[in-house]
Amino acid sequence: MAQHTTNLHLVSDSTGETLNSIARATLTRFEAPHVIQHRWFLVRSRFQLEQVLEGIQAEPGPVMFTLADKSLRHSLEEFAGRLGVTTLSVLDPVLELLQKEIGEAAKEKRAAQHVLDADYFRRIDAMHYVLAHDDGQGVAGIQEADVCLVGVSRSSKTPTCFYLANRGIKAANVPIVPGAALPDILDHPPCPVIGLTIEVGALIEIRRHRLKLIGAGGVRQDTNDYVDLDSVKAEILAARRLCTSHGWPVIDVTRRSIEETAATVLQLMEAWHARSTKASAAAPA
The missing domain is CATH 3.40.50 (Rossmann fold)
Structure with a gap:
């Protein structure tokens, strides 16, 4: 029986380190999964996002993303919804937890972990x-x-x-x-x-x-x-x-x-x- 292939799209407005680590850590839990990872990093403009959307349409599959820009994020989720593709903002659960505990709303800041501090x-x-x-x-x-x-x-x-x-x-x-x-x-x-x-x-x-x-x-x-x-x-x-x-x-x-x-x-x-x-x-x- 032919093995099922899953296209997994990783979309980030930064270097993609977070998504790479999460994907690597989770995929090791499966027995020889046939997953093709499509990496879309440094996505910071509408033009760059359009290229991502074309890639998702050509090879549909779940999308994991870290996008701070609300407009880009909305467009990605809306497009994926029309295709029937599942999306997951991997940082949302952590941000929600910390916002609740700290009592402060998180700022929309892309690549915050890579600033020259x-x-x-x-x-x-x-x-x-x-x-x-x-x-x-x-x-x-x-x-x-x-x-x-x-x-x-x-x-x-x-x-x-x-x-x-x-x-x-x-x-x-x-x-x-x-x-x-x-x-x-x-x-x-x-x-x-x-x-x-x-x-x-x-x-x-x-x-x-x-x-x-x-x-x-x-x-x-x-x-x-x-x-x-x-x-x-x-x-x-x-x-x-x-x-x-x-x-x-x-x-x-x-x-x-x-x-x-x-x-x-x-x-x-x-x-x-x-x-x-x-x-x-x-x-x-």
Whole structure:
């Protein structure tokens, strides 16, 4: 029996990040859904909306949207209604809840989360910081870090740091290399230090893929410590022991997405700051 195909239209007057996240989170709840996503972003004029309406008419399907402009929103809902297509303004339930609790009407403001405010520049600053302090670079700058990630090579330190930077977090990362000492600053770190670890098999696969990408596929992998099973096992074990000896928490990233790893890092950061605040309060004046 042929599988039913659903056209899902995502319409936003901004970058579409909210709609993308909601669609991704909800579609994973279905068993192999055959959904074609049509993305219509930065829709801010009548002309742009007309193109969207033509697309919906050509391939009808439910519409999820975030449009602050009442005129554009009304035209979209009216057109979809004539086609018999369902529409959903995904932010309405949240706005209604908050308006009721706060006691204030929300303003009609498109792309409000992308204004060039202090938070925006904090994220840019954090991104520059990650670039300057990736893979053990700029060790002295760890003094300014919000968090420092440590782990063996290819344990997702860098992508996690960049994800955190997008949240305004200055994240440094330092590799744990067999036979090499960690920077002295980590003996008394000014910020939370968190270890990242990964299962042996998964790490070897990632490293083999890395070798191929950089043109080192010709190296005899059975004699290369970088991908040798026993060597990698010993490397991961030594890294775990190092983190334990320093009292640093460790996150196993094997089956975690970067987003999940970053969320756990943020939780551990909050716990670290809570302990620090409690210790400072308990210290004699």
